[in-house]
Amino acid sequence: MIIRSSLRAAFLALTLGGAFLGGGCSRRSAPAAAAAAPAQVLRMGNSAEPQDLDPQTVQGVPELNIVLALFDSLVEADPHDLHPVPGQAESWEISPDGLTYTFHLRAGLSWSNGEPLTADDFIQSYRRILAPAFAAEYSYLFYYVKGAKEFNEGTLTDFAQVGFRAPDARTLVVSLKQPTPFLLKEIACHYAWDAVPVKTIARFGPLEQKGSHWTRAGNLVSSGPFQLKDWTPNKRIIVVRNPHYWDAGRVRLDQIEFYPIDDQNVEERMFRTGQLDLTYDFLPNKLDAYRRDHPDELRVDPWLGIYYYNFNVTRPPFTDARVRRAFALAVDREELVRDVMRGGQTPAYAVSYPGVSGYAPRARLEGGVAEARRLLAEAGYPEGRGLPPIELLYNPNQEYNRSVAEAIQAMWRKNLGVAVALTNQEWKVYLDSMQTGHYQIARAGWIADYADPNVFLEIYATGNGNNYTKWSNPEYDRLLHQALLATDESARYACYQQMDAILVRECPVIPLFYYTKTYAKKPSVQGWWPTLLDEHPYKYVYIQN
Amino acid sequence: MLRYVLRRLLEAIPVMLVIITGTFFMQRFVPGGPFTAEKAVTPEVQRNLEAYYHLNDPLWKQYVDYLWDLTPKRFHPLALTDGLDLKEAFGIDFRPSFKYPNRTVNEIIADKLPVSLELGMISLGVALVIGLPLGILAAVRRNSWIDYICSSVAMTGICVPTFVLGPVLVLGFAIHLGWFNASGWYGPIDRVLPSLTLGSVYAAYIARLTRGGFLEVLNQDFIRTARAKGASESRVIFRHALRGGLLPVVSFLGPAVAGILTGSFVIETIFQIPGLGREFVNSAFNRDYTLILGTVILYAGFIIVLNLVVDVVQVWMNPKLKFE
Numbered sequence: 008m009i010i011r012s013s014l015r016a017a018f019l020a021l022t023l024g025g026a027f028l029g030g031g032c033s034r035r036s037a038p039a040a041a042a043a044a045p046a047q048v049l050r051m052g053n054s055a056e057p058q059d060l061d062p063q064t065v066q067g068v069p070e071l072n073i074v075l076a077l078f079d080s081l082v083e084a085d086p087h088d089l090h091p092v093p094g095q096a097e098s099w100e101i102s103p104d105g106l107t108y109t110f111h112l113r114a115g116l117s118w119s120n121g122e123p124l125t126a127d128d129f130i131q132s133y134r135r136i137l138a139p140a141f142a143a144e145y146s147y148l149f150y151y152v153k154g155a156k157e158f159n160e161g162t163l164t165d166f167a168q169v170g171f172r173a174p175d176a177r178t179l180v181v182s183l184k185q186p187t188p189f190l191l192k193e194i195a196c197h198y199a200w201d202a203v204p205v206k207t208i209a210r211f212g213p214l215e216q217k218g219s220h221w222t223r224a225g226n227l228v229s230s231g232p233f234q235l236k237d238w239t240p241n242k243r244i245i246v247v248r249n250p251h252y253w254d255a256g257r258v259r260l261d262q263i264e265f266y267p268i269d270d271q272n273v274e275e276r277m278f279r280t281g282q283l284d285l286t287y288d289f290l291p292n293k294l295d296a297y298r299r300d301h302p303d304e305l306r307v308d309p310w311l312g313i314y315y316y317n318f319n320v321t322r323p324p325f326t327d328a329r330v331r332r333a334f335a336l337a338v339d340r341e342e343l344v345r346d347v348m349r350g351g352q353t354p355a356y357a358v359s360y361p362g363v364s365g366y367a368p369r370a371r372l373e374g375g376v377a378e379a380r381r382l383l384a385e386a387g388y389p390e391g392r393g394l395p396p397i398e399l400l401y402n403p404n405q406e407y408n409r410s411v412a413e414a415i416q417a418m419w420r421k422n423l424g425v426a427v428a429l430t431n432q433e434w435k436v437y438l439d440s441m442q443t444g445h446y447q448i449a450r451a452g453w454i455a456d457y458a459d460p461n462v463f464l465e466i467y468a469t470g471n472g473n474n475y476t477k478w479s480n481p482e483y484d485r486l487l488h489q490a491l492l493a494t495d496e497s498a499r500y501a502c503y504q505q506m507d508a509i510l511v512r513e514c515p516v517i518p519l520f521y522y523t524k525t526y527a528k529k530p531s532v533q534g535w536w537p538t539l540l541d542e543h544p545y546k547y548v549y550i551q552n
Numbered sequence: 553m554l555r556y557v558l559r560r561l562l563e564a565i566p567v568m569l570v571i572i573t574g575t576f577f578m579q580r581f582v583p584g585g586p587f588t589a590e591k592a593v594t595p596e597v598q599r600n601l602e603a604y605y606h607l608n609d610p611l612w613k614q615y616v617d618y619l620w621d622l623t624p625k626r627f628h629p630l631a632l633t634d635g636l637d638l639k640e641a642f643g644i645d646f647r648p649s650f651k652y653p654n655r656t657v658n659e660i661i662a663d664k665l666p667v668s669l670e671l672g673m674i675s676l677g678v679a680l681v682i683g684l685p686l687g688i689l690a691a692v693r694r695n696s697w698i699d700y701i702c703s704s705v706a707m708t709g710i711c712v713p714t715f716v717l718g719p720v721l722v723l724g725f726a727i728h729l730g731w732f733n734a735s736g737w738y739g740p741i742d743r744v745l746p747s748l749t750l751g752s753v754y755a756a757y758i759a760r761l762t763r764g765g766f767l768e769v770l771n772q773d774f775i776r777t778a779r780a781k782g783a784s785e786s787r788v789i790f791r792h793a794l795r796g797g798l799l800p801v802v803s804f805l806g807p808a809v810a811g812i813l814t815g816s817f818v819i820e821t822i823f824q825i826p827g828l829g830r831e832f833v834n835s836a837f838n839r840d841y842t843l844i845l846g847t848v849i850l851y852a853g854f855i856i857v858l859n860l861v862v863d864v865v866q867v868w869m870n871p872k873l874k875f876e
Contacts, residue, residue, distance in 0.1 A: 059654050066589065142600035144593050160596045217604065218653025240655070240663060241826035242737060268735070270821050272719065276734040277824075280726050435584025435839055442592060452590075472592035 046261075047550050049532065052274040052287040053265040056241050060222040062198040063136040063143050068541075069287075071198065073265055076246045076545050077229040078201040079253075081110050081129075081179070082194045086547040089458055089538050091191040095124070095202075095230070095253070096179070105186030105494050112177040118204050119234040119249045126173035131205040131214075134166045141215040145199040151187040185491055188499055189459035192364070196457040196540055204228040232258045232546040241267060252546075259534070259549035278304075278527050284550070285532060289525040291407060294349055303530045307351040308537035311360055312454035312522035313463065314352075314411075316399070320478045320515055322447050324394055329386040331514040334448075335372055336379035337422040338415055340520060347414045348407060350525050355518035358467075358510045359460045359503065363539065366460045366500050368507035372518070376422045383423055391424035398428045401450035402437040408450055411519070441475045451475070454522070458539050460503045461490070467506075467515060478515030557860065564856045571852045572622070572845065576615055579836075579844050586650035586839045605650065618845070621645040636662040646846035651838045657846035660831060665850070667737065668815035668827035671750065674743055676812055678751025679758055684801075686755070687762025691797070692789060694767065702759065709756025718749040718822040735824040746823040750816055754808060761804055766797035795869050802869065806862035810854040814847070 057070040062078050065071075083094035096110035116124040133152075136143045139161045149155040153170030157163035170182030183190070194200040204221075205214060207228040212219035220226055227235040232255070233246035244265040248258055266283065268274045271290045277283045289297075289305070297305040318325040318334075325331050340354030353361075357368040380390075388394050399416065401408045412429050419425045427448070432440060441449050453473075455462040465471060468487050469479040483506055490502035510516070524541045534547040587593065587601050602608040606617075625643030638644040639658050646657030683706075690702035722745060726734040736742050769775065770793055778792045815829025828847065835843035867873045 056652070058652055061654075064653065066591070139600050140604065142597060142604040144587075144589075144597055144601075146597060147594050218648060218655070220654060222654050239826065240652070240660070241830065242824075266824070268824055273735050273822060273824060276719070276722055276727060277736075280730070280734040282733055282736065434837065435588045436582070438588045438590060439583035442588070472594055
């Protein structure tokens with residue numbers, strides 16, 4: 008998942024008088040608008056105006072939050088820990104070789120306009136997302152399916168040869184190229200796998216046209232617990248209960264309102280006046296005030312994401328693993344989390360998130376400053392002498408990126424005797440620098456799309472588009488491949504253990520800390536549990552008055 | 553005068569062309585593009601995307617195609633009353649936005665411009681209602697305590713930026729007193745704080761300029777003559793001095809109105825107003841090529857037209873000037 012962040016947020020966070028309003032939070036009665044609202048309405052801050060609401064074209068978290076309300080999936084996520092539970096499919100079978108998934112759809116599934124929802128809708132949806140002309144960013148998620156990559160690249164033109172079949176209206180068969188042990192988790196948490204109402208879409212233009220008017224209020228037909236009622240750009244999106252949803256009886260909210268507020272100061276003020284029940288994000292400088300005055304409204308949830316620094320391993324001195332490891336060891340993560348971040352984050356001593364799907368990496372960056380100094384000397388730079396000028400690149404979207412960079416700069420100076428210069432670049436310039444390799448050390452972050460160790464580890468495979476370090480290790484690639492072929496989880500996790508060990512030894516990246524999701528929530532919002540992916544199935548949520 | 557206006561409008565065409573050309577090419581040379589995201593897309597997907605948006609055509613061809621889409625092809629100004637659709641009215645097509653694929657730039661402008669216009673008009677009203685009397689009062693009672701108070705208020709208004717004033721007003725009136733929403737753009741009551749914030753800055757400038765303009769005029773011979781003829785003080789001010797005293801304000805208002813009408817990024821962000829100012833700034837961060845061009849062209853158009861209006865008004869107000 009992309010961390011939606013933009014310069015404006017940073018720019019405004021810095022400027023919009025956070026300092027003026029910081030500290031005490033007095034509580035007053037909410038203005039009329041809030042008091043008059045009906046009981047079962049959830050009003051959420053949602054960061055940014057969604058690009059679109061087509062589950063096959065959107066990518067960001069704000070879009071995800073809305074799409075989750077509108078579209079249902081074959082397999083849903085449990086509201087407590089997101090493990091796959093039956094959704095549109097009431098049951099499924101996996102062949103012993105792990106290559107064939109057969110989903111049995113519930114009887115009587117229908118779209119919000121009452122039209123039946125059948126297995127063929129899935130097939131037509133997957134044909135759409137894989138069509139080369141449609142250019143869907145998330146098409147690669149289907150590359151595990153037989154023939155999907157070839158079809159998406161245009162080398163295969165007959166969709167019948169892609170591994171999707173619908174023997175009858177209620178059965179969907181997916182044939183894979185290789186066992187993909189995390190497939191169900193991905194389907195449960197990733198909307199790209201949701202069926203879209205192809206018949207409705209076709210009424211508004213060619214299926215392969217992005218951004219036809221089918222996603223507008225009044226046109227959009229959904230399959231999830233809610234349907235779209237109103238979409239006023241940059242103002243709000245309102246969804247209301249969908250009576251045709253198969254589990255409509257469980258849905259308790261009448262309405263959800265999403266507010267695209269891109270400034271955290273504004274969001275917090277709206278929360279205080281009662282205009283919002285939930286914020287999207289939270290200002291680090293207000294954490295202490297809320298902890299003191301309104302601990303019941305502050306939420307700090309674990310979040311399946313890691314904050315780290317990339318090394319460009321093609322540029323000296325970071326071609327040498329010893330130097331990389333020295334830099335990684337010379338960072339005091341406890342201090343970073345305690346004094347700089349202050350949001351309950353967990354220090355990261357390895358890449359994989361500890362405890363995701365029952366996996367915890369045994370490998371750990373160990374040895375501390377003494378080992379770091381020894382390694383640096385061994386590499387030929389005792390006390391940092393002889394090192395070329397080094398630059399650390401970050402993006403100032405979040406204020407804490409700068410604080411973290413400054414703290415680490417000081418740690419390297421103190422612990423290694425190395426002077427590192429800091430450079431910041433505007434978001435897209437920074438991404439471009441990182442993607443084209445114009446950097447030495449760069450800040451990075453990664454939030455998981457689904458809860459499985461594979462999400463973090465697959466990045467460092469040779470040739471992975473997100474491996475901006477250019478690091479490559481044949482043994483690592485072999486292990487990743489072997490893990491995907493493994494049919495039982497312990498064999499797969501054994502491969503991951505070895506991969507984590509390689510990452511800690513070679514240090515193409517410096518793991519710094521695992522994210523937490525901080526936000527404010529009115530205590531009246533119930534049925535909202537901390538989940539590692541910050542996904543909260545809305546059908547369980549309700550307002551307790 | 554008609555000839556003068558026509559000539560100025562003709563002169564605007566090459567100006568616009570330079571602005572469009574400059575913007576078109578400059579944005580392409582900035583690192584990153586509309587599809588640059590934290591999560592890299594695969595090369596196949598990248599190729600598909602570029603083909604979909606015709607970004608793989610040679611740059612000159614994209615430029616020529618874009619210019620053709622912009623060229624007015626019809627003239628139905630009455631269509632504008634039915635929503636601000638420039639395509640319907642003049643055949644000007646700003647194309648779909650890259651960032652928001654299901655909206656065209658024409659639509660975004662048609663949606664957002666009226667909001668910015670509304671906010672701008674009210675703020676301008678606030679600015680004039682506060683600024684003019686303050687400035688006139690200060691000039692008439694020059695170097696008295698009234699002048700000092702008016703000038704200090706104006707100076708404070710100039711010095712306190714909107715990103716401070718806005719949150720302070722919200723803190724006081726929305727959070728502590730509970731009279732308003734903290735942010736939002738729903739009912740008429742939501743217009744109060746934003747227009748007060750935006751208007752007060754312009755009020756401050758207007759007060760300063762009015763005071764300066766009036767002081768200059770009040771020292772002139774024709775004012776002394778008017779007084780010598782026994783004209784009352786109010787007649788001297790409103791009948792004789794007003795026109796000349798407001799000249800600096802009018803020249804300031806041209807570009808100021810263009811700015812105020814196309815929206816204020818800061819105000820719109822503080823108060824969550826769905827106006828054009830945020831689109832203008834965010835389009836650049838998003839590398840939304842078509843939206844950048846659309847808003848720049850609109851803004852440039854406003855400045856050109858409003859400067860022309862200012863010039864015409866100045867000739868009317870200042871007998872020393874002629875259309876030439």
